[in-house]
Amino acid sequence: GAVVSQHPSWVICKSGTSVKIECRSLDFQATTMFWYRQFPKQSLMLMATSNEGSKATYEQGVEKDKFLINHASLTLSTLTVTSAHPEDSSFYICSAMGTSGSDEQFFGPGTRLTVL
Amino acid sequence: AQRVTQPEKLLSVFKGAPVELKCNYSYSGSPELFWYVQYSRQRLQLLLRHISRESIKGFTADLNKGETSFHLKKPFAQEEDSAMYYCALRGGAQKLVFGQGTRLTINP
Numbered sequence: 279g280a281v282v283s284q285h286p287s288w289v290i291c292k293s294g295t296s297v298k299i300e301c302r303s304l305d306f307q308a309t310t311m312f313w314y315r316q317f318p319k320q321s322l323m324l325m326a327t328s329n330e331g332s333k334a335t336y337e338q339g340v341e342k343d344k345f346l347i348n349h350a351s352l353t354l355s356t357l358t359v360t361s362a363h364p365e366d367s368s369f370y371i372c373s374a375m376g377t378s379g380s381d382e383q384f385f386g387p388g389t390r391l392t393v394l
Numbered sequence: 395a396q397r398v399t400q401p402e403k404l405l406s407v408f409k410g411a412p413v414e415l416k417c418n419y420s421y422s423g424s425p426e427l428f429w430y431v432q433y434s435r436q437r438l439q440l441l442l443r444h445i446s447r448e449s450i451k452g453f454t455a456d457l458n459k460g461e462t463s464f465h466l467k468k469p470f471a472q473e474e475d476s477a478m479y480y481c482a483l484r485g486g487a488q489k490l491v492f493g494q495g496t497r498l499t500i501n502p
Contacts, residue, residue: 282437310488321480321492322438335487371438375488383490385438 280306282374284386291362292394299357299389301372307352308374312383313345316369328355362393396421396485400493407471408501415466415496417455417481426484427457427464430492433477441466441479451475471500 281304291297301311310329314322326347328334334347344366346358355374359366369390373383397420407413419425429441442450444457444464455466464481481493 312490321494322490324489324491327487327489373438381488382440383488387437 280374280376280382280384282308282372282384282386284370284372284389286389287387288390288392290392290394293363294361296358296360297362297391299359299370299372299391301355301357301374301386303353303374303376303384306374306376306384308355308376309352310375311349311355312373312375313347313355313357314371314373316371316388318369322371325357359391362391364393367391367393396425396483396491398481398483398491398493400479400481400496402496403494404497404499406499406501409473410470413468413471413475413498413500415479415481415498417464417466417493419462419464419481419483421462421483421485423485427455428482428484428490429453429455429464429466430480430482431477432480438480473500473502476500 283302285300313325315325316322324337325340326334326336328347328349330349330352336342349355369388371388373385375383399418427444430438431441432438453468457464476499478495478497480495482490
């Protein structure tokens with residue numbers, strides 16, 4: 279089956295630093311990747327849609343200068359949280375949709391970010 | 395606007411009992427509805443989608459456009475069904491909108 283990985287699985291950083299999270303499709307090519315954020319005991323909220331080779335489309339209320347998304351290849355998308363603050367602490371999940379014609383999204387295991 | 399409502403945050407039933415997880419949606423167009431499941435310490439995975447009309451792990455869900463609902467049902471719950479269940483809607487641009495989720499616990 280289609281597998282999506284995320285790295286790191288958890289990260290702790292100091293306030294003001296930047297953190298990069300990687301999302302990889304391991305056994306398929308992903309034209310589109312999605313980034314979600316999940317607060318404790320809440321649902322997944324879509325942050326942005328990332329298409330390979332083009333700029334990401336951000337959801338309303340998501341700061342594109344704070345959450346930098348790069349989708350440089352068909353197997354890798356990165357989310358960089360710039361100048362992180364404690365309120366950015368959350369669970370970040372990516373999903374990927376392949377090129378095979380199937381429209382199913384395959385989800386990564388998530389990355390827990392804690393900003394001190 | 396797209397919205398998905400799962401009214402029950404927690405649902406607990408006994409093994410062998412029927413289970414129904416409720417999902418209502420709001421969308422002006424023709425939606426695609428999905429149920430995703432997240433078992434303990436595992437990633438989110440697709441359980442079923444309304445267009446396939448399949449029964450997966452004994453679960454079924456019927457799209458009721460009149461009631462704008464997509465409830466998930468299983469006639470006889472099993473302990474391994476304990477998990478977090480999310481109802482999701484896809485309107486345009488391949489974007490998924492998720493409900494708040496229902497934590498299902500099957501008691502032995």
